Amino acid sequence: MKYAAIQNYINGQFISSSSDRMLDVISPVDGSHLSTVPLSNNQDLDAAVQAAKVAFPIWSRTPIKERVQVFFRYKALLEKNLKELALLVQEENGKTYDEAVAEIEKGAELSEFACSLPQLIPGEVLEVSRGVECRTEHVPLGVVASIVPFNFPSMVPNWTIPNAIALGNCMIIKPSEKVPLSVGRLADLLQEAGLPAGVFNIVHGDGDVVNAICDHPGIEAVSFVGSTKIAKLVYQRATSTFKRCLALGGAKNHLIVLPDAIPSMTAQNITASMAGCAGQRCMAASAMVAVGPVDHIIEKLCEEAQKVVPGKNLGAVINRASKERIERYITEAESQGAKVLVDGRSPKVEGKENGTYVGPTVIDYVRPDMAIAQEEIFGPVISIMRTNTVDEALAIENANPYGNAASVFTQNGGMARYVMDKASAGMVGVNVGVPVPREPFSFGGWNESRFGVGDITGKSSIEFWTKLKKSTTKWNPEAGINWMS
Ligand code: NAD
Numbered sequence: 001m002k003y004a005a006i007q008n009y010i011n012g013q014f015i016s017s018s019s020d021r022m023l024d025v026i027s028p029v030d031g032s033h034l035s036t037v038p039l040s041n042n043q044d045l046d047a048a049v050q051a052a053k054v055a056f057p058i059w060s061r062t063p064i065k066e067r068v069q070v071f072f073r074y075k076a077l078l079e080k081n082l083k084e085l086a087l088l089v090q091e092e093n094g095k096t097y098d099e100a101v102a103e104i105e106k107g108a109e110l111s112e113f114a115c116s117l118p119q120l121i122p123g124e125v126l127e128v129s130r131g132v133e134c135r136t137e138h139v140p141l142g143v144v145a146s147i148v149p150f151n152f153p154s155m156v157p158n159w160t161i162p163n164a165i166a167l168g169n170c171m172i173i174k175p176s177e178k179v180p181l182s183v184g185r186l187a188d189l190l191q192e193a194g195l196p197a198g199v200f201n202i203v204h205g206d207g208d209v210v211n212a213i214c215d216h217p218g219i220e221a222v223s224f225v226g227s228t229k230i231a232k233l234v235y236q237r238a239t240s241t242f243k244r245c246l247a248l249g250g251a252k253n254h255l256i257v258l259p260d261a262i263p264s265m266t267a268q269n270i271t272a273s274m275a276g277c278a279g280q281r282c283m284a285a286s287a288m289v290a291v292g293p294v295d296h297i298i299e300k301l302c303e304e305a306q307k308v309v310p311g312k313n314l315g316a317v318i319n320r321a322s323k324e325r326i327e328r329y330i331t332e333a334e335s336q337g338a339k340v341l342v343d344g345r346s347p348k349v350e351g352k353e354n355g356t357y358v359g360p361t362v363i364d365y366v367r368p369d370m371a372i373a374q375e376e377i378f379g380p381v382i383s384i385m386r387t388n389t390v391d392e393a394l395a396i397e398n399a400n401p402y403g404n405a406a407s408v409f410t411q412n413g414g415m416a417r418y419v420m421d422k423a424s425a426g427m428v429g430v431n432v433g434v435p436v437p438r439e440p441f442s443f444g445g446w447n448e449s450r451f452g453v454g455d456i457t458g459k460s461s462i463e464f465w466t467k468l469k470k471s472t473t474k475w476n477p478e479a480g481i482n483w484m485s
Helices: 042-061 064-080 082-093 097-115 155-166 181-192 207-215 228-240 263-279 295-306 320-335 390-399 413-422 460-465
Strands: 008-010 013-015 022-026 033-038 125-129 132-140 143-147 170-174 200-202 221-225 244-248 253-257 285-291 339-342 361-364 381-387 405-409 427-430 466-474
Touching: 008 042, 042 132, 042 143, 042 170, 042 200, 042 207, 064 082, 064 097, 064 155, 064 181, 082 097, 082 181, 097 155, 143 155, 143 207, 155 170, 155 181, 155 221, 155 460, 170 207, 181 200, 207 228, 221 228, 221 460, 228 244, 253 263, 253 390, 263 285, 263 295, 263 381, 263 405, 285 295, 285 390, 295 339, 295 361, 295 381, 320 339, 320 361, 320 381, 381 390, 390 413, 405 413, 413 427, 460 466
Parallel strands: 143 170, 143 221, 170 200, 221 244, 253 285, 253 405, 285 381, 361 381, 405 427
Antiparallel strands: 008 013, 008 200, 022 033, 125 132, 132 466, 339 361
């Protein structure tokens, strides 16, 4: 085992879980045994909630301009430790080093946004009647929870940590049991940045501790990022105990390609979108909807896909079960009549025979009724569906239950605008393979890609992590005037 057994982080200290349930942490890169992660119980969670509750009165009353100083320092520490943090992400998640670096850099950008919160949250004041003033202010909620997935072990935690904490809340995070190491390093850096004990806590585990989070009366709000199936369970359970909940789910992102699209740029963007992070991004292109004669673009796409080499510029998928599941989808589509143009099944990766790799895969003549066209694959696979008109392409995009991202590739501005208007997705792009809105814009999908109101990052997150206090004060001394009795 390369690292010591993982511990929870409660009240500024790493401590062992009182549970004896454990899981092995295996690197997808080469199958090596990295560590063990505890599957914490209610007692562990309760200890974290109590620590956060104790920390809350002082932290929430610390002026926000002082609170964000922690995140100026945290950002600098992410940058200073970039290489080591990226190597850890690479090791536990399987993505390439460059992708891991980009993930840490994005975390620093998220922290930078949190540093700007004092500029964004001043409330409003107005003399609403003579001598009578109304004012609003954003007040932190209390103890909040963040439940995160495996695909971005460092960045997705940083979607919630800086904003929720800078806004005055105390947090309990539940990392993915598949990638539990990176969040521990973030705890070290937050401590080094001066965050007081108890403000940030980590409780490791699986679905049991997530259920305990949803049920715990001391937690005010739950944010969740993961698959749609679990997002729905978490949203239902957390709101059934009257908590605020924002649950982001899975995705099936469509790229609509028109014949006038620039071939090489389009092919490069589609390849980067479908194969980046081994296709394990909720913004990854999963379906290409070809409108009319675009064979020349598909040809270029196959050329580009073949430049993506597992173990070099393509990382591993998270585990053996995931690899087998992805390859099953390809085989099933092929047996139903789809044509595999670039086949990534069972690639040989020298020296990493125990790693869980799937090569880039391009499948043509996929029909909208096939499972590969409908379900989230979460691997470096693009399914091409052929249509004759933009409206047919939009009908396919609109019929999918998810709604994270959609993009169109064209040189025709009117067509681009038309697709942007009609696509049923929270994040749309024109000639962009991965239309992630960069800070300060907020991130969040629609439909079955998000349950709850608002987005998880950017300005929208201010509404989620705070409540508004409205005060009315009267300073006119005259008696008998009924402006505000
Ligand atoms: P997942 O849903 O399996 O797990 C997410 C979290 O839920 C983990 O912390 C896990 O421990 C917990 N969990 C697992 N089973 C549970 C259960 N039965 N009850 C309660 N909690 C449970 O997701 P994953 O496989 O870790 O991540 C991949 C998924 O996340 C993909 O579907 C991807 O699209 C999605 N994702 C979405 C976004 C977005 O912004 N919409 C971002 C990143 C990832």
